[in-house]
Amino acid sequence: MEAANNRQQQASPRGGWVGFGLIDRYPFYVEPFHVDFTGRIFLGVLGNHLLNAAGNHSQKRGWGIGALKETQHTWVLSRLCIEMEEMPLQFEHCEVRTWVKNVMRYFTNRNFSIHRTDGTPLGYARSVWAMIDLASRKPCDLITLYDGDILHYVVPEEQDVCPIEGHGRFRFQEPKLVRTIDTYYSDVDINGHINSIKYIEHILDLFPRERFEKQSIRRFEIAYKAESYLGDRLSFYEQVVSDNETDIEVRKFSQENGNALEHKEQGEVVCQAKVCFR
């Protein structure tokens, strides 16, 4: 504990971090257009708040995507899982807390908790990130990058309060094709990639209204496998695991070189997700 506290007082070689804590708090407000027909925040919007909190937390420590660009590096989100006791309601004031759980050579785990502003916990989230070289698109060694500066931000184990299960493995066996969509202007981010949040929206859109009327989402898990681009056709494959648990695999059929469908009938896996209702 003492060692950990001392560590918090050191200055960072990256210059972004001097003497503040390891866990940051980001307030958010649940806007009217950000809630579903039950009056609770859309999971995609919540996911957006988590990613913003992650971005701000990194930036404050000299590890934001802007600073990383100087050395031709960037973060890539590999996995995200969110487990909620209760979804925030319209007009509620809440906050995301986030911290770095640990750092491995090619991955770092970042955890989150979501609270009402009075401190009541509403849920938790886990994420896994890789650092890539922008030119080669290959993963970088996080431990040697910037002389291991990132290790300064790992919280002591006792501060890593995230009681939810870790990321699971997906095992798809002949999942059923349930929908195919084209992707458009609103689906893509500044890099021209279908954005991480849009996949969440498209996946939840597979479920009928009745599902959300009678049940709420307890846990959502997603593993990002490959990028897809504006104009790609996305196919959604469903595998019902149990009454309350459904796995979804998203495959892309690139439209870039004419009709790619002929060549790759199965498409390429873009992401895999698990939706658990309660």
Next chain:
Amino acid sequence: MEAANNRQQQASPRGGWVGFGLIDRYPFYVEPFHVDFTGRIFLGVLGNHLLNAAGNHSQKRGWGIGALKETQHTWVLSRLCIEMEEMPLQFEHCEVRTWVKNVMRYFTNRNFSIHRTDGTPLGYARSVWAMIDLASRKPCDLITLYDGDILHYVVPEEQDVCPIEGHGRFRFQEPKLVRTIDTYYSDVDINGHINSIKYIEHILDLFPRERFEKQSIRRFEIAYKAESYLGDRLSFYEQVVSDNETDIEVRKFSQENGNALEHKEQGEVVCQAKVCFR
């Protein structure tokens, strides 16, 4: 001018407004997932900021949808038009200013300006709202409602700085069907209606990538005609007015009572929009 200033010092019978100005300012920040592939804010996201500013401005004066519910009334957005000199960039800090331009029996006009936080104007917007009775869904007389309290909030003419053209009329002559979509969970708001912002997204999604690569949106105009609901099928009809100007009409085919398509082949007009590129 003196009369106007005096008016600002009166207390409101609705209790929400005592002695502050008539024009409110709402800061917003351009988040990473809120920009398109050119790095500028999505028009739909900007529209959301405008509607939030409108909601907050009304609420502060005792005319928010929460307070109105007590007497079974609510606001309905009828028209919105946005004209931008420049779209805010990712990570920019901006603000919306909004005020009530005037009040007629069945409509009120609310205007907006959008600025960088240093004050530089980036664009303007106009909106038209009706007040309806929640039970009858019929429009109410805004001037007699709450003893004409709303008239306290109308700005003096010289403060109504909104140089953009007013709402135009749409004239569709055999527009061409360009896309039909189904609507899902993510499309609807707390009332179960396809939300006003989602229409903007779906409309802009009709344009190909090249359009946004080469041009930017100068003006966007939308008139909301009828509500559509989760599960409705929406058809988008296009009428090219000139190289840089396209009108879109959205019609719904309700799925509620079996196959309504047979009965109403043309569908019902839900909204009409004009998109002007520069």
